[in-house]
Amino acid sequence: MKISVIGGGPAGMYFSILVKKALPQVEINIYEQNNITDSFGFGVVFSDETLSEFLTKDAQSYELIRSKFAYWDNLDIARDEETVRITGNGFCGCSRKTLLELLAKRCLEEKVNIHSQHRIEDLSSLHDSDLIIAADGINSLIRAKMQDDFETTLITKKNRFVWMGSTKPLDAFTYFFKNTAYGPFVAHSYQYEEGKSTWVIETTEEAFQKAGFVVDDEQGTKKKLEHIFEKELAGHPLLTNKSHWRNFPLVTNKKWYKDNVILLGDAVASAHFSIGSGTKLAMEEAIALASSVIQHEGDVKKIFSHYEETFRPRVESIQNAANISMAWFEAMDRHIKQEDFMTFAFDVMSRSRKVTYENQALRDKSFTEKVLKAFNQRNNNPSEKSPAFTPFKLREMRLHNRIVMSAMGQYSADNGLVNDWHLMHYGARATAGVGLIMTEMCAIEERGRITPKCAGIYTDEQAESWKRIVDFVHENSESKISIQIGHSGRKGSLERKWQGSFAVLEEDSWPLISADVMPFAAGYHIPHAIGKKEMEVLVEQFSIAATRADKAGFDMIELSACHGMLLASFLSPLSNKRQDDFGGSLVNRMKFPLQVFKGIRSVVDSRKPISIKISAEDWKEGGNTIEEAIEIAKKFKEAGVDLISVSSGGTVVDQESKEGPMWQVPLADAIKHDASIPVMAMGQFTTIDQINTTLLANRADLIALGKALLVNPSFVLQSAAYEKEQLNGQVPGPYQVGIAQLYKNQAWTRNEFEKMKIALKPQSHK
16 A cells, blocks of 8 residues: 655654554655745644543654653633633643654654655646545645535634744743733743743734734734733743734535545644644544554545544534634633633633533632632622522512523413413422523414414413413422513414424414515415504504513513514514615614513513523524624613523524534623623533533523423422532422432432543643
């Protein structure tokens, strides 16, 4: 077998070493357009986990790297005059030039052929190769020439960064955050060898422009940044090496190989430097591809398919975490303003959602104790309580904890009347300790139902059926209960989900209304675009529904303006193409939803809060983004809204969202801080640790759970026991006999879980 590797970076060389070591009969040639040890930049970073992988795959390479690296276990976060040290973070820094030299040495030892200053522009020159590995970096020439085959996407991200070095010694990986007159700057800094440290300095586009930087003016950049980081550099200079300002290129490829050519390293996927070195990911990819070559020697199709099938999930997971981290830094002008420094530091540490409160506590309990203390001081809590179990107040409604049951359609009502199913459904969650119950969306008129089995509040009889449930919740629990009122708009007249996944009703359908005449999707009923007179009628219907809800005793009312329903159809430009005063600009698109809200606020007891649920992102080009959502939140705040429930999507059927644990939290975070209003976050929360992490980082005020509470009504009770929080009489009398056993079980579960986490922690390579 003959293998040609294009690109003599760490990925290409490490792949070659591993394959040649296992299969010495294979001929491997590396073609590098520069000298093999030419390096742009300074240091690279490896975690303890990656070092362990190096040790198992090639002990000689590991020992060479280990002999040259600078190791640290500490991480410092500094913001202007404040600094906190966080322990338990095992990483090493190594000079990129040294790494290339060490890997080149190993290549020669294993008899890999290296061809320096040999640029491959035409793959026909490698026609006799069985495998061609395109490892030619983030600006891969091979990928560019075959981008249609690989279905490449390259997105230039917003922030500017410059890769520099310094003689400043550092004994910890350090984030130096600086507030300046131009805007925020951050230096991602670490020592990679004695007397040398890497300084990747990042800033926003606005700050870059205000400061007057020039992309390729190394000396001008050096001078300005030495002034900005004067205190942190402590008299040491910044060093340059082709240190030009860049924007990070986000590279993805739908296909990783074509015929006998496969992408490797930065050529296949780029990972933002804020979660470590892209070199780390590239070398992990090299390990995976080498393993596939060794396992399926000679069978190119099996080699490539096995590599992609087994390692693509890992790459996508790392890249997703890197993208979340990158987005955090793109919005650092928001985050850096966190008033409490410990909250800010925890926000930094947990930004990618990979680090949570619990696993951070296992690394450095003293740090998380400071973070928890800051949270309780900020919220005037008398004790060091678990964040989820601290109270929260909106107007005169006081919640005994911050866990909310999200609005989830039950599609089980008869003529809009809720029944015993709903009493069981809501009552079970209330008696199990949920802080706030959100009902399913209740239609304000018959046409406003999604399905024939949807609940309503457009008659007095329906209100009475709801009052039975409200009274039960108040009499048998400490929970509060809020009704969500709304109108399905163009998403009505459908079958129940489990009867046909919201298929269009063929019989007994009803006419639909919306902001415009566009159906939700092909095959859906075409709605009627309502006029001003109909809007006035609907405002009155919403107000009457709110009056009924108020009299029924609900503690809060939420207005549904999300997921493509009637009010949401006005807010989004994807569903609102009107040419009158209710279409076009965002100000115009908000007019009708604001009229509805003001009508509700005018008839509801002023002591009761009103929230609004919005889709903060349409996840479709041309739709609303978080920037519009912030403006929407500001306008509703001005009108008197007390809380924004932050969801997303549902506007169009072909949206492109990236879901995962806590996936909508960044949207809530942005609205909370930029609109200065309390928010409720939602989006695949499954553990109390995720809830506490979000609250401690000050990204939301309340957390709504949907499916997690559907399958586990006792989630809150179990979580309280897990957190060792006493419920102080919040458990109904008939259930109290089981509480002692619950606390024992959860204590055992937590102990076992923590032992497992400790056992899985990578060994230190200090």
